[in-house]
Each structure stands twice: as structure tokens, then as C-alpha cells.
Amino acid sequence: MSSSNRNFIFAYAFLVILPLAALAGVLKSGRKLAAPPAIDGLWNFQFESSHGATSTCTDALVTLFEKTVSISQSGTTFVLSMPDDARITGVGTLSGTKLQAAFASSEPAAVGCAGHQQVLTADLDRKVGRGTLAGILSAPNCPSCAPLAFRAERASISAPGTPNKGDH
């Protein structure tokens, strides 16, 4: 075997085969990692009765969420949006099974609360069906807004392998 061939074999073993062995180790150790729970998909919201404490604000909030709400997840952060109203989006974080999101709108009137920020806090229960959320929707800075309790059920799951054409 010539010296150049020997050098090539050593270099190949050191730079290619050894890293591949390391890759196997990385893949094995990575299996123990836990990723955040999946909440990506469409959710159907249902509000509990507000016992007569309604106002223009709370009515607007209920109207907003009565339709399907889409959650687009990126790890521990997510974006809430209304498929029928692109003006309203919420940005939130996921900590364990607790969700917190704040809503902003490109048009303050769209959220019905004169530009006051809406806040959503919820707990995720993964044991029921595709997952459920139970929490409160409120506008902390709006004096006429009573917090609203809600439950939401995951209507569709965006599983890996599912084509996602047309999303953005």
C-alpha cells in the first residue's frame, strides 16, 4: 500500500467514519429528550355562560373565538389566528402544559375592545381525545371586560407527513 493510500485511509477513518459513529451516539442520546406537547392545528372554542355580565367587549371576544381558531406551533412558542379574519393574531408561549397568549390586531376595532390587549391563559389536557384546553380569556386593562372561561377541543391535528400545501 502506498503512503498516499495509507494517508487517505487514515484521513477517511478520522474524518468520515469516526463522525458517523458519533452521529449514532448523538441520535441515541437524543431519544431521551422531551419536546413540548403538540398543540398545532385547529381548535373549537366553547365559552361558559357569563351569567349576565356581558358587555360589548365580552360579546366581541366570544364572537371572535366562536369560529375555529388555528394554532401554528414552533416549539415553545405559537401563533393563534382566526382563519376567517387575518387581522387578528395572537402570539403565545407554552410552558409545560400551560399556554399564555396575547392578542394584537392590525385594527383595534376588530377585537371590539378599543385596542385593549386580550390575554388567553389555558391548561392543556392531552388525555382527552386529541387534546383539550381549559382556561380564561380576558382583557386585563379593560374595565368593562369580564374574564370569560372557555374550553377548547382540538378539531384537527397537523401530524408530520401530512401535506401542508398552501399554508403560510
Add this chain to the structure above:
Amino acid sequence: MPNLFTLVLQITVILAVCRVTGGLFRRFHQPRVVGEMFAGILLGPSLLGWVAPHFSAYLFPAGSLGFLNALSQVGVVVFMFLVGLGINPKELKHQSHAAVLVSHVSITAPFVLASVLALYLYPRLSDESVSFTNFALFMGAAMSVTAFPVLARILVERGMMKSKLGSVAIACAAVDDVTGWCILAYIVVLIRAAHHATSIWVTLAGILLFAAIMIYGVRFLLRGYERAFRKHGEISENGMAILILLAMASALCTERLGIHLLFGSFLMGAIMPKEPKFVRYIVDRFETVTVTLLLPLFFAFTGLRTNIGLVKGPAMWFYCALIIAVAAAGKLGGSMAAARLSGMPWREAAGLGTLMNTRGLMGLVILDIGLDIRIISPALFSMMVVMALVTTFMAVPLLDLICPDQALRTVPKRVSVPDVPLQEIA
């Protein structure tokens, strides 16, 4: 039914913005494709949707994007056929030890580094619906790919195509792309098999059978094209129509087998005869429509899915910077180290590393598949798109620094390099 007015308006705006941005980038000695990729980002939620949300919603209503995507995917199918056509396995066989080592290291180094990075990013940017193995393998594949057409374009413009550095770079990029696509096919099969009734073994057997038919059957039939071209100096319209049909049928087969349309068209291109004049002839027939019409639609669609706004806050920008650093360290650093160990002088080794670090359009195509099959989240997709743009953009300025040699920088106005097509695509 698509709203034709909206669709044609979208195409018009996309083509105009892509031409203008591509032209601007050319003034700064960047390949046009970099400008067009950038134009896609400008048209998406990262700029147009942010600055003029109403106009953006009017121009790109959510319901219309399916049609735009369908058109753009046809463009990418044809593009992948042309990329496959540009790869000549025979040329790869005659490469030196240096090329073999560099090409393999330029895959393994970014791949391993990407999987190490995945250990950090998986709990932060993924979710439990994606397994770590699939996530890490995808990150590896996306980081180890090289933009073969962009690289060819840069080499042609710098008059480096026939240099040792140029030939090694082209061979390595070809090996990287073939390997990257094989790994991606494997990941797509794994993921889709987990959610479909068909056993993975049936899928794998089907893929192997299809590949065998293509390589040992269809490839020999395709030689008739080369013979006809030698005899008549052209391919008849019917011949071209059959060729398109074959490419589409091959794409449909791989889609049906559970991988992706693009693998079929790439394989069809790869098994085509490789006589340089014949390759150039076929490329010329497809190039104009693909490059000037269909690929800009793909850039725009990718831009519409890229939302830089999702990369919010110091933590997210740190992840983004980390992705860019790891991608560059793996690809540029890995290729450079291997080239140096193979005896290449430092300057050439660094030049080779810089060239291998361009991900360009190939990177976007892979990322698009990753988002489609939901293996990467929207925020990670946006970060990876930024990485693909940055690593492609940095190639020319870095080469100017590393290889300032006038002999290597001669830029002929029109260069004919028949054995490496796809110059215009880049």
C-alpha cells in the same frame, strides 16, 4: 376554480419583483438566484405582509395560494430534472482521493454538527409529534446540501470551471446533492410510513424496484435520444413530449411510492445520457420557462411561508445565529479541513469550503419539503431559510477575499461550458 385575475396578478407581481431584485443583486456580483430568493422574502409576511397587510391580503389571499403552489411545484419538478441531468456519475468515478475525501467530509461534518445542534434545538423549536431522530436527520440533510447550480454559476463567472478547484467543487457538490436527496428520501419514507397503512418494507421494496427499473431499464431506452440527437442534431417535438411525460411519470411514481415528486424527476434527469451537447440541448429547451417563469413562483411561495416575524426576541435570534454558524462551520470548515488534509494549499482549500457552503435553491427545496411534511416548525423553517440565504450570499464576497487572483477572477461576458448546464438557473 382559481380566481384567474388574482393568479395572473400574482404571477405578474412576482416576476417583476424577481427580475428587479435579481438584477440589483447582479450589480453586486451576486448570482441572480440569490436576488430572486430575496425577492420571495420581500413579497411574504416578513416585509410586504408587515408593511402593507391589506395589500398583501389582497394580492395573496389564503385561498389562492394552493394554485400558486401547484404551479411553483411543477417548476421545481422540472428544475430537479435539470439538476439530475447536470450530474454525471462517470465524471465522479474518476475523481481523485482528495475529491472523494472532501465530498464525504462535506456531508458528514455538517450532518454531525447539525445533529448535535438538534440536541439543543429539539426541545425548543420542535414538538412531541416529531421524533428526535427524524428531526436530527432532517437538520443534517438540510445543512449538508450544496447548491449545485449556484456553485456552477459562480465558477463559470469567475473563470474557475476548468481549474482543479472548480472540478473538485463540482464533483463534491454532485455527490453531496445525491447523498442529501437519498437521506431526505429515507426520512420522508420513515415519516410517511408512520402515518400510513402501508408497511415501510413494502414502500422500500417498491422504491428499490422502481430505481432498478429506471437504472437498468429506462436508462438504456433513453440512449435512443442521444443517438437521434447525434443523427439529426435535434430532438423532435414528439420526442420532447415523451421525455416530459417520462419525467412526470417518474415523479408520479415516487410520489405514489411515498417519497416525493421531486425524487422521481431528479432520478429521471440523473439517468439521462450525458453527452455534453445533448445535455446542453435538453437544458436549453427547458431552461427559459423554468428559470424566468416557474422558479420565481417557487421563491415567492417559499417567501410567503417564511415569516421572519416568528424569529422574535433575543433567544430566537440566538438560535438563528447558531444555525448559521453551525451550518457554515460544518460545510465550509469541514470541506476546508478535508481539502487541506488532502494536500490542497490553504487558499484553495478555503475557496473550496466557501463554494461548498452555498445552499441556495437546493436548500430551499429541501426546507420546503420539511415544512410540508411538518418535520420543522414555521419558526425553524424561517431560520433555516435565513441560513440558506446567508450562506449563499456570503460565497461571492468570501471568494473575493480568499481567491483575489486575477487569473481566477476573469469574467468572460459569455462562457460556454457544455459539460455543466444550469448556468442560467443560478
